[in-house]
Amino acid sequence: MRRFLLIAIPYAWLLALFLVPFVIVLKISLSDTALAIPPYTPTLDFAGGWAGLKSFFADLDLENFVWLTQDDLYWKAYLSSLTIALISTVLTLMVGYPIAYGMARAPEEWRATLMMLIILPFWTSFLIRVYSWIGILSQEGFLNQFLLWTGLISEPLIILNTKIAVYIGIVYTYLPFMILPIYAALDRLDESLIEAAEDLGCSRLSAFWLVTVPLSKNGIVAGCFLVFIPALGEFVIPSLLGGSGTLMIGKVLWEEFFSNRDWPVASAVAIVLLLILVVPIMLFQRNQQKQAEAEQ
Amino acid sequence: MHATTFAPWEDPEAKPLIRFQNVTKRFGTFTAIDNLSLDIYEREFFALLGPSGCGKTTMMRMLGGFENPTEGRIELSGQDISGVPPNKRAVNMMFQSYALFPHLSVWDNIAFGLRRDRMPKIDLENRVAEMLKLTRLEKFAKRKPHQISGGQRQRVALARSLAKAPKLLLLDEPLGALDKKLRQDTQFELMDIQEKTGTTFVIVTHDQEEAMTVASRVAVMDEGRLMQVATPDRIYETPDSVYVADFIGDVNIIEGTATPDGQDTYRIDWAEGQEPIRATSAHPFATGDRCYLAIRPEKVTISADRPEAAINAVKGKVLDIAYLGNISTYHVELPSGTVIKAQTANTRRISRRSFTWEDSVWLSWTVTGGVLLAE
Amino acid sequence: MRRLSWFNTVSLTLGFAFLYIPMVILIIYSFNESKLVTVWAGFSTKWYGELLQDEAFLSAAWVTLKVAVMSSTIATVLGTMAAYVMVRSGRFLGRTLFSGMIYAPLVMPEVITGLSLLLLFIGIGLDRGVFTIVLAHTTFAMCYVSVVVSSRLVTFDKSLEEAALDLGCTPAEAFRLVTLPIIAPAVISGWLLAFTLSLDDLVIASFTSGPSATTLPIKIFSAVRLGVSPEINALSTVMIGIVAIGVITASLVTKTQKVRQQRDEQEAARAQ
Numbered sequence: 001m002r003r004f005l006l007i008a009i010p011y012a013w014l015l016a017l018f019l020v021p022f023v024i025v026l027k028i029s030l031s032d033t034a035l036a037i038p039p040y041t042p043t044l045d046f047a048g049g050w051a052g053l054k055s056f057f058a059d060l061d062l063e064n065f066v067w068l069t070q071d072d073l074y075w076k077a078y079l080s081s082l083t084i085a086l087i088s089t090v091l092t093l094m095v096g097y098p099i100a101y102g103m104a105r106a107p108e109e110w111r112a113t114l115m116m117l118i119i120l121p122f123w124t125s126f127l128i129r130v131y132s133w134i135g136i137l138s139q140e141g142f143l144n145q146f147l148l149w150t151g152l153i154s155e156p157l158i159i160l161n162t163k164i165a166v167y168i169g170i171v172y173t174y175l176p177f178m179i180l181p182i183y184a185a186l187d188r189l190d191e192s193l194i195e196a197a198e199d200l201g202c203s204r205l206s207a208f209w210l211v212t213v214p215l216s217k218n219g220i221v222a223g224c225f226l227v228f229i230p231a232l233g234e235f236v237i238p239s240l241l242g243g244s245g246t247l248m249i250g251k252v253l254w255e256e257f258f259s260n261r262d263w264p265v266a267s268a269v270a271i272v273l274l275l276i277l278v279v280p281i282m283l284f285q286r287n288q289q290k291q292a293e294a295e296q
Numbered sequence: 297m298h299a300t301t302f303a304p305w306e307d308p309e310a311k312p313l314i315r316f317q318n319v320t321k322r323f324g325t326f327t328a329i330d331n332l333s334l335d336i337y338e339r340e341f342f343a344l345l346g347p348s349g350c351g352k353t354t355m356m357r358m359l360g361g362f363e364n365p366t367e368g369r370i371e372l373s374g375q376d377i378s379g380v381p382p383n384k385r386a387v388n389m390m391f392q393s394y395a396l397f398p399h400l401s402v403w404d405n406i407a408f409g410l411r412r413d414r415m416p417k418i419d420l421e422n423r424v425a426e427m428l429k430l431t432r433l434e435k436f437a438k439r440k441p442h443q444i445s446g447g448q449r450q451r452v453a454l455a456r457s458l459a460k461a462p463k464l465l466l467l468d469e470p471l472g473a474l475d476k477k478l479r480q481d482t483q484f485e486l487m488d489i490q491e492k493t494g495t496t497f498v499i500v501t502h503d504q505e506e507a508m509t510v511a512s513r514v515a516v517m518d519e520g521r522l523m524q525v526a527t528p529d530r531i532y533e534t535p536d537s538v539y540v541a542d543f544i545g546d547v548n549i550i551e552g553t554a555t556p557d558g559q560d561t562y563r564i565d566w567a568e569g570q571e572p573i574r575a576t577s578a579h580p581f582a583t584g585d586r587c588y589l590a591i592r593p594e595k596v597t598i599s600a601d602r603p604e605a606a607i608n609a610v611k612g613k614v615l616d617i618a619y620l621g622n623i624s625t626y627h628v629e630l631p632s633g634t635v636i637k638a639q640t641a642n643t644r645r646i647s648r649r650s651f652t653w654e655d656s657v658w659l660s661w662t663v664t665g666g667v668l669l670a671e
Numbered sequence: 672m673r674r675l676s677w678f679n680t681v682s683l684t685l686g687f688a689f690l691y692i693p694m695v696i697l698i699i700y701s702f703n704e705s706k707l708v709t710v711w712a713g714f715s716t717k718w719y720g721e722l723l724q725d726e727a728f729l730s731a732a733w734v735t736l737k738v739a740v741m742s743s744t745i746a747t748v749l750g751t752m753a754a755y756v757m758v759r760s761g762r763f764l765g766r767t768l769f770s771g772m773i774y775a776p777l778v779m780p781e782v783i784t785g786l787s788l789l790l791l792f793i794g795i796g797l798d799r800g801v802f803t804i805v806l807a808h809t810t811f812a813m814c815y816v817s818v819v820v821s822s823r824l825v826t827f828d829k830s831l832e833e834a835a836l837d838l839g840c841t842p843a844e845a846f847r848l849v850t851l852p853i854i855a856p857a858v859i860s861g862w863l864l865a866f867t868l869s870l871d872d873l874v875i876a877s878f879t880s881g882p883s884a885t886t887l888p889i890k891i892f893s894a895v896r897l898g899v900s901p902e903i904n905a906l907s908t909v910m911i912g913i914v915a916i917g918v919i920t921a922s923l924v925t926k927t928q929k930v931r932q933q934r935d936e937q938e939a940a941r942a943q
Contacts, residue, residue: 002843007763010753010813014772017810021787024794095689098682105679114683116922121690124914125871127888127895128907132693135700135899140709142696175690233780235874240895250782254874257786267790270783281778362833382836395834399852408848409838443935460838 029267030060064268074269077247078276084163084238084248085231088170092227093220095171096178100219101212103179104186115183122176130169130240137165137241161243169237174230178223185219186212218291225284232280233273249273302512303527304337311374313338313464313496314359319368321354321520328354329365330520341490341497343511345504347543351520352500356466359498360389373463383412388462392469394453396441402452403428403437409460427455430489447478454486458493467499471506483509504544508532516540532592538669541590546625548596548636550589554581554668562668564589567632573608577668591666596638598626598651599658606660612636614655626651628659694911701904709899718905728890728906735870735887738801742808743865749809750816750865751858755846757817758824776814784811785878792879799881807879808872812865819864823857867914 068074103114121129136142137160144156159165189212197207213220235250242248249269257266304310312335321329328351336342344352357363358370361382369376377385388409396405406427410420428434431451436444441452450470457465470486471479487510490497501507507514508528516523516531516539524531524540535541538549550573552566557574562581564573566589575589602609615635616627619642626638638659651657675683701719705712722728753773760766776784788807792799831853835845851858873888880886894903 021791099686102679102683391830395830412839
């Protein structure tokens with residue numbers, strides 16, 4: 001009995017507040033837009049009995065999904081989300097790896113502090129961290145002031161409200177997600193392996209490429225997924241830093257819902273986004289599982 | 297000591313404290329315990345001995361109430377205990393990892409079980425004090441488990457599981473985490489405590505020396521079955537299978553065919569062109585039966601010439617000498633290629649050793665020196 | 672001993688500069704006299720004063736705090752239960768679905784979680800407000816709690832629980848007297864994580880809140896869409912300060928505990 005309750009309570013909670021809402025999204029994505037409250041038909045009519053149920057299913061169709069393929073706004077938004085997420089993931093890796101590497105080679109007594117310094121931004125408000133870049137990247141912002149002062153440029157650069165600002169924002173906010181798994185992998189790495197490679201004739205650089213990098217592969221893969229997956233559905237960063245010119249699917253969904261009040265299309269957008277996400281999520285799971293098995 | 301004064305298993309009137317009746321335990325398709333029956337008597341120090349995966353831990357967990365038998369009955373004082381949860385059994389267990397509660401002091405760890413019984417405060421304090429005294433832990437009562445040494449932790453675990461004065465105490469590899477020297481001291485301490493408290497102990501171990509030292513009886517297990525249950529000396533001297541002979545101590549096994557040759561005596565033909573061996577056995581063999589002679593190295597005498605009176609003697613060449621300080625083991629290769637080990641006590645200084653590598657030597661043993669086994 | 676190369680030193684310096692300069696600028700300019708956020712016009716704490724008088728911000732902060740305390744507490748209870756079920760319950764009907772529902776919210780884009788919950792609340796005619804945000808936050812935070820707690824439970828020596836049962840505990844007593852005290856640090860960090868996630872959340876709160884309940888992130892978001900403001904800088908500084916104190920204290924506490932534990936163990940080993 002006790003065991004039953006222990007399982008049933010969290011189970012029921014997740015069913016009611018995770019699975020059911022998700023089924024509703026799926027159902028609305030197959031419905032038609034209507035000028036009503038709620039703004040879609042058909043609505044499920046239990047009072048109508050079997051016939052009501054039947055007509056309900058008969059009214060569902062894939063119209064909204066067809067619409068997504070016809071209006072080029074959507075597929076452009078998906079495509080641009082994918083490219084932005086991909087480019088930012090690569091950039092985050094390039095910025096994060098040297099930091100993780102430096103941390104792993106730092107003296108023992110520093111490491112706890114360095115670790116804390118990496119985690120600290122993670123606990124501070126995401127919104128504030130994104131916001132802090134507005135003042136830096138704007139036309140009269142600190143970066144332009146600095147560059148003008150050094151004489152590197154004569155005209156202020158336009159960075160805010162471009163894709164570059166979005167890249168910077170993603171790299172900045174997701175950097176800890178990249179650093180932590182890579183650091184964990186590098187920290188486990190046995191220093192004598194490097195020494196063995198050097199003993200066998202590797203230069204320091206080739207020992208790094210031939211030993212360190214392959215052995216931190218799991219950390220790299222985990223870090224990349226941890227950045228790529230949330231970046232794909234990102235809303236805050238493109239809407240604060242990307243301006244109106246940056247299309248990202250999270251933003252489109254938000255606008256579709258709040259500005260256009262087109263719930264069926266918003267739902268269809270969400271379903272397609274999830275379908276796209278399934279692939280990297282499955283790959284990530286596989287990588288984690290393989291790693292867990294290798295550790296046993 | 298035990299064997300002469302204390303042997304309830306030889307008394308047909310004695311009622312066992314624990315009785316396994318045709319117990320089988322399966323995990324999915326894997327059979328951990330295979331139709332096993334066993335009686336254990338009150339005040340016994342009983343050892344379950346076997347390699348890992350032989351089912352000894354499963355036996356213990358069934359006694360503790362953490363597993364239930366798939367088939368058969370387990371009785372404690374005549375009552376079926378299958379299905380009784382661990383907290384309702386008069387059985388306590390000392391875990392291999394000790395399982396000391398890290399957030400509680402030594403004192404609170406020992407008092408933990410007594411508190412569950414709602415023992416009055418004054419009795420509880422007396423009982424804990426008694427246990428601390430028994431295990432010589434008075435000075436460490438206020439410490440947390442991580443603040444004491446491995447040997448002390450072992451004693452806390454023992455005190456905690458004995459505090460409730462269980463009918464039966466289960467010990468899962470109780471000395472496994474200690475280093476060799478400490479382990480030997482602790483073995484005697486365990487025996488001492490067992491005698492003082494009069495509790496029945498069932499110990500699980502893979503260390504045969506440990507089992508032989510502490511136990512009144514030893515059960516040798518393999519693949520979920522009991523291979524032999526007997527006192528340590530009988531297990532060593534008269535194993536009833538090659539498996540047991542080989543598992544306990546060092547042994548030479550000579551394979552051959554038996555021919556009856558007088559009262560309980562057999563002639564064993566074991567190699568082409570070699571003199572047959574003679575051995576006695578209570579177990580009957582028919583002519584041509586396959587048999588195995590198990591003979592302990594210390595029962596084999598090594599000499600330069602063939603001893604006059606020896607019935608069994610073979611000639612060979614010293615292949616290797618393992619010098620262990622108090623004893624030396626000679627590995628002697630026979631012309632057939634078989635290697636026989638012979639052990640001698642080093643009563644003289646090593647520089648005056650009689651044999652060395654490549655020496656031609658004679659090995660001999662008596663008719664009763666070995667045990668003739670069928671399997 | 673490993674030694675930092677020139678390259679390591681440079682990358683660490685640049686990396687941490689990149690992580691911290693934006694926040695440092697934010698903090699410095701929150702003390703700027705001028706309304707123009709990029710021009711320094713002298714030291715002043717007047718924006719903090721204005722913040723304290725801004726009713727809208729204060730009430731949003733109060734709503735956020737209420738939501739965070741409630742949702743993280745419920746999420747901790749549910750998440751711990753879920754973790755226990757995942758690690759200890761063995762097989763049961765629908766276990767795969769259960770573990771799927773625990774892990775999916777972790778990778779689900781917030782916009783989708785928010786949208787689906789909003790559609791549910793509208794569907795069942797629930798008025799949106801503090802209550803609905805608490806429901807929403809609890810749902811995704813419990814998954815994080817369950818991941819944190821189950822990673823601790825996996826390494827938990829199961830024989831400790833068995834020992835408690837053996838000494839006469841019922842399963843519930845064993846959990847209360849042995850398991851819970853030992854996994855408490857993980858449960859507490861789960862609660863803290865849930866609390867921070869709730870404080871921080873903009874997207875899900877935007878979908879599930881009604882006009883009656885505006886949380887701080889929603890308020891900040893609508894303000895910063897219009898650009899940088901010194902008042903937001905002041906607010907950010909306060910929030911960063913609280914987090915920094917919390918994180919630094921926590922790491923100091925764990926460090927001293929670790930040092931003490933190590934010392935105790937060494938002494939115990941020597942005393943043997």
